[in-house]
Amino acid sequence: AQEYRAKGYWAGSTLGALLREVADRAPDAPALVDRAGTRLTHRELADRADAAAARLCELGMSRGDRIVLQLGSGWE
Numbered sequence: 001a002q003e004y005r006a007k008g009y010w011a012g013s014t015l016g017a018l019l020r021e022v023a024d025r026a027p028d029a030p031a032l033v034d035r036a037g038t039r040l041t042h043r044e045l046a047d048r049a050d051a052a053a054a055r056l057c058e059l060g061m062s063r064g065d066r067i068v069l070q071l072g073s074g075w076e
Contacts, residue, residue, distance in 0.1 A: 016053060019046045034075045 004010035013021075022031075023046035031045040032038070040048070061067070 016046075016049055019049050022046075032075050038075055040075070 001010060005012075019042075023042040025042075027043035028041050031040050031042040056067070
């Protein structure tokens with residue numbers, strides 16, 4: 001962790017904070033386009049991430065809890 005911080009790779013920001021930061025800077029810029037034609041702006045992607053976080057809270061997660069994600073190759 002110390003090496004990554006020293007090189008600037010790890011800033012200590014959450015993924016949600018990074019998504020929202022970009023969405024605030026460029027809300028209508030494209031964030032992703034997939035082969036099926038799905039297109040999301042940075043604002044839409046950040047809003048979906050916020051909605052997913054809210055659902056996790058409804059399931060009993062709390063601010064500061066940590067989870068592990070396995071990400072597939074689709075945008076979802």
